[in-house]
Structure formats: structure tokens, C-alpha cells
Amino acid sequence: MNSFLKSVLVRYLLVPIAGVVVLVIFGGGWYFSSVLEEDGLRVDNDPGDFLVKITGITDNTITLRQIKSLETEENLAISALWGITNGESYGQLGDLISEDDGLITREFTLLEGEFRPGTDARFERTPYPHDPYLAHELDYVEVFIEAPLGDIGAWLVEVDSDAWVILVHGRTSNRDSSLKILDDLYELNVNSLTIDYRNDEDAPPSESGYYDFGVTEWEDLEAAVQYALDDGAQEIILVGYSMGGGVVVNYQLRSPLSQHTNALILEAPMLNFGRTVDKGAQERSVPYPITAVAKTLASFRFGVDWGAIDYLSRADEIDVPVLLMHGEEDDTVPLETSIEFAEALPNLVEFHAYPEVGHVAIWNWHPDEYEELVTEFIERHR
Known part of the structure; x- marks a missing residue:
């Protein structure tokens, strides 16, 4: 076969192969951009499914079994x-006592x-009932901010x-x-203001309809x-968890x-959403x-401005002290950022x-160390 025929044959074979590759990458990118929209951008205020069944309970222990049809985010053990x-009652899970044949017994308060045994329940990162008084007997006021x-x-x-x-x-x-940490802030004689923001359950929706x-x-x-300033604040410290960390940093850059x-x-601040998506991919x-194509498609389909969500590239513009904490096993926000x-x-x-330690779980693993670190930092910089 002469060289001309060989080159024709190669082109004949490569063109459809290249076309298939392009279609696969584009199709995969389209699909993953839809996953990104559903799992990342779409507003979700659902507290989550019940993932464990209570099989036994005493005054200070509880025995649980994972519901097999569902996956737990946290390891029971x-x-x-x-x-x-x-959904109605609340308790704290402490140290593991035993693990046997799928049954986990832990300290319980x-x-x-x-x-009651036989009922379903779910884990939560916050081991307190859902307001400052129920959690710590702290008097508080529900305020509304314009x-x-x-x-x-x-x-x-x-x-x-x-x-x-x-x-x-x-x-x-x-x-x-x-x-x-609200009880620690109270002991420090510091006012605490814990806020909602757009897209929260009782807050206005964002104009984009997404996070x-x-x-x-x-x-x-x-x-x-x-x-806070109108109410006499002279010293302000901002605390941000995960995406809230990105909110805090962008406020510091722009306001x-x-x-x-x-x-x-x-x-675990989300300082570069693009890097977070890369980690998820x-x-x-x-x-x-496919990830790169998905991110490009997300810009066109859902209006994502990847550059605007990169606060890491402007880190050198921050001019105040920062206490920064991150779990090394964080599977959501990259430790590297x-x-x-x-x-x-x-x-x-x-x-x-x-x-x-996983995502926003440092206090859960090391509560005393966490509280000491935070309170000492606040005392130094208030």
C-alpha cells in the first residue's frame, strides 16, 4: 500500500474516532453539568433522610443499626x-462502646x-437542640435585618x-x-449574631435561583x-463555615x-468553587x-461565573488576622485551598x-480544643 493510500486510510479512521471522542466528552460534560446543578447549585433546605434505626436505649447508651438501603454520611463507629x-426529640452521641454484627452502641445523652426502640433517626453535626435557649439556656431574640x-x-x-x-x-x-460556640461567646461577654441569608428556608430567594x-x-x-454597627458595635469578628467562609471572605474583599x-x-472555607467542583469530580x-467541559457548560446553562467565585486568588488582599481550621479528611472542600x-x-x-477529621467536623472530634482555640483567638483580637 503506497503512502497516499495509507494517509487516506488513517484520516478515514481517525475522523470518526475523533468524532466519537468529542461526543463522549461533550455528552459526559452535559451530564455532569446537570449533576453539578442538582447537587451543587440547587437550593436544598431538606434536613435529610433518617439513616439509622434505634434498636435499644438506656439512660446513657443507645444502640443503632444503619438502614441498609441508605448511605450514612458519618460512620456510625x-x-x-x-x-x-x-425530628422531634434530640440527643447527643458520644464515644463508641461496642460494634457487633452491624449494631453500634454509643454513649448517649x-x-x-x-x-424509643424501633424508630428511625438521623445524625446531625450539631449535637444540640435547635435554638440557643434549648441548647445552652441562653436568652436570645429573633431579630430581622433589612x-x-x-x-x-x-x-x-x-x-x-x-x-x-x-x-x-x-x-x-x-x-x-x-x-x-454560642455559650463560649456569651462567657467572653461578646454579643453574637447568627444570621440567615438568601435562599435559607425563611429568607428571600436569590435572583439566580441558585446558591x-x-x-x-x-x-x-x-x-x-x-x-451591629447601628446597635453600637465597635469590634466585629466574623465567623464562616464552609460556603459561609466564602461569604465572609468575599464580604471582606468587597464591602x-x-x-x-x-x-x-x-x-473549611469554600474559597474557590471551581476547585471544590474538581474535587467532587x-x-x-x-x-x-469531562469536568472541564461540564464547568464550561455550567457557565452557559446556569450562569456560573467561575472567576467571581475564586476568592483564593485574592487572598493577599485580606488585611486582618485569620484563624483558619480544616479537617484533613474533608471530602467536600479541598484542604489544599x-x-x-x-x-x-x-x-x-x-x-x-x-x-x-471530615468537613466542618473539627468541633465534633475535638470540642475542648476547638473551643479553647476560638476563645483565645477572640480574646487576642477583640
């Missing part, structure tokens, strides 16, 4: 402090209501002080994430800061009110070319990484 609820899209709610635990801490929860979470990962939510935090910020406390074994943030601000960031 991890000796960390979790909440457990059946009943906080509210009653649990924000750009409408009023947002907040818990205000007020003390006689001009120091304020404003707390911002993460995606699919809620104000409950603040309960782990904006801090691109717009920072305006609601700005409204909360203005509320003229950020001049009033004394310091930031960030746990890797966890699902999605090839990089926090490492890079700390490296960009070596004189401002106090960084702590925790082996074996």
Missing part, C-alpha cells in the same frame, strides 16, 4: 460527638423529648459589650452550626454588620464596612476533560489542620 434526632432582597432572620444573644461576633453558616446548613457561593450572599452579611472587621474565623472518578490561603498570608493566618 466514629467516636466523635454528634447530634441525633427523630438525652437533651429533649424521648426516643437586606437587599428582603428581611433575613437572625439569633441575637445580647450582652453588655460593644464586641460582636457574626456567624455565617454553610451551604445546606443553617444557624444551628453556631450553637457549638451563589458568596458572590451575592456577602450583601446579606453586610446588612448584618450594619445592624466598605469591612474596615470595621477585627478578625476572621474560618472553618475526582471523588466520582470523572475524567478531567486552605493551605494556599495560609501560605499567601503567613503573617496573618493561624492555620490548624486536623488529621482524620
Whole structure:
């Protein structure tokens, strides 16, 4: 076969192969962009399914079995402090006592209501009932803050002080994430304001209809800061968990009110949503070319501005002290983004990484150390 015929044959074979590859990558990208919309962008205020069945209970222990048809986010056998609820009652799970034939027995403290064997329940990261008084017997006021899209709610635990801490929860979470330290803030004689923001259950929807990962939510935090200033705040520390960390950082980058910020406390902050999506794709074994196409399609289909959700690239513009914490086994937000943030601000960031700990679960594993770290940081920078 002469060279001309060979080249024709090669082109004849390569063109359809290349076409198939392009179709596979585009089709995979289209599908994964839809997954991204459903699992990442779409607003979700559902508290979650009941994932365990209570098989036995005493005054200080509880025995659980995983419901086999569902997957639990947390391993039942991890000796960390979790909440457990059946939707009405609330308790705390402590250390693992035994594990035998699918049955897990753990230390248990009943906080509210009653649990019965045979009923279903779910784990929660917040091991307290759902308001400051039920959790810590803290008197609080439900306040409403005038924000750009409408009023947002907040818990205000007020003390006689001009120091304020404003707390911002993460995606699919809620104000409950603040309960782990509200009693510590009260003991420090610091006002605490735990806020909702757009797309929360009782808050106005965003204009996009999706989570904006801090691109717009920072305006609601700005409204909360203005509320605190109007009420006499002179010292303000901002706390952000996961996506709430991105909200806090973007507020600090964009708001003229950020001049009033004394310091930031960030746990597993989502500083670059594109990197978070890349991590999720890797966890699902999605090839990089498909991920890249999916992100491009998400821009066209759902209006995602990847550059606007990259706060990491502007880390060097942050000019206040930061307490930064991240679990090394975080399967949601890449640990590397926090490492890079700390490296960009070596004189401002106090960084702590925790082996074996997952997403926004440092307090659950190390509550005493966590509270000591946070309170000492606040005392230094208030």
C-alpha cells in the first residue's frame, strides 16, 4: 500500500474516532453539568433522610443499626460527638462502646423529648437542640435585618459589650452550626449574631435561583454588620463555615464596612468553587476533560461565573488576622485551598489542620480544643 493510500486510510479512521471522542466528552460534560446543578447549585433546605434505626436505649447508651438501603454520611463507629434526632426529640452521641454484627452502641445523652426502640433517626453535626435557649439556656431574640432582597432572620444573644461576633453558616446548613460556640461567646461577654441569608428556608430567594457561593450572599452579611454597627458595635469578628467562609471572605474583599472587621474565623472555607467542583469530580472518578467541559457548560446553562467565585486568588488582599481550621479528611472542600490561603498570608493566618477529621467536623472530634482555640483567638483580637 503506497503512502497516499495509507494517509487516506488513517484520516478515514481517525475522523470518526475523533468524532466519537468529542461526543463522549461533550455528552459526559452535559451530564455532569446537570449533576453539578442538582447537587451543587440547587437550593436544598431538606434536613435529610433518617439513616439509622434505634434498636435499644438506656439512660446513657443507645444502640443503632444503619438502614441498609441508605448511605450514612458519618460512620456510625466514629467516636466523635454528634447530634441525633427523630425530628422531634434530640440527643447527643458520644464515644463508641461496642460494634457487633452491624449494631453500634454509643454513649448517649438525652437533651429533649424521648426516643424509643424501633424508630428511625438521623445524625446531625450539631449535637444540640435547635435554638440557643434549648441548647445552652441562653436568652436570645429573633431579630430581622433589612437586606437587599428582603428581611433575613437572625439569633441575637445580647450582652453588655460593644464586641460582636457574626456567624455565617454553610451551604445546606443553617444557624444551628453556631450553637457549638454560642455559650463560649456569651462567657467572653461578646454579643453574637447568627444570621440567615438568601435562599435559607425563611429568607428571600436569590435572583439566580441558585446558591451563589458568596458572590451575592456577602450583601446579606453586610446588612448584618450594619445592624451591629447601628446597635453600637465597635469590634466585629466574623465567623464562616464552609460556603459561609466564602461569604465572609468575599464580604471582606468587597464591602466598605469591612474596615470595621477585627478578625476572621474560618472553618473549611469554600474559597474557590471551581476547585471544590474538581474535587467532587475526582471523588466520582470523572475524567478531567469531562469536568472541564461540564464547568464550561455550567457557565452557559446556569450562569456560573467561575472567576467571581475564586476568592483564593485574592487572598493577599485580606488585611486582618485569620484563624483558619480544616479537617484533613474533608471530602467536600479541598484542604489544599486552605493551605494556599495560609501560605499567601503567613503573617496573618493561624492555620490548624486536623488529621482524620471530615468537613466542618473539627468541633465534633475535638470540642475542648476547638473551643479553647476560638476563645483565645477572640480574646487576642477583640
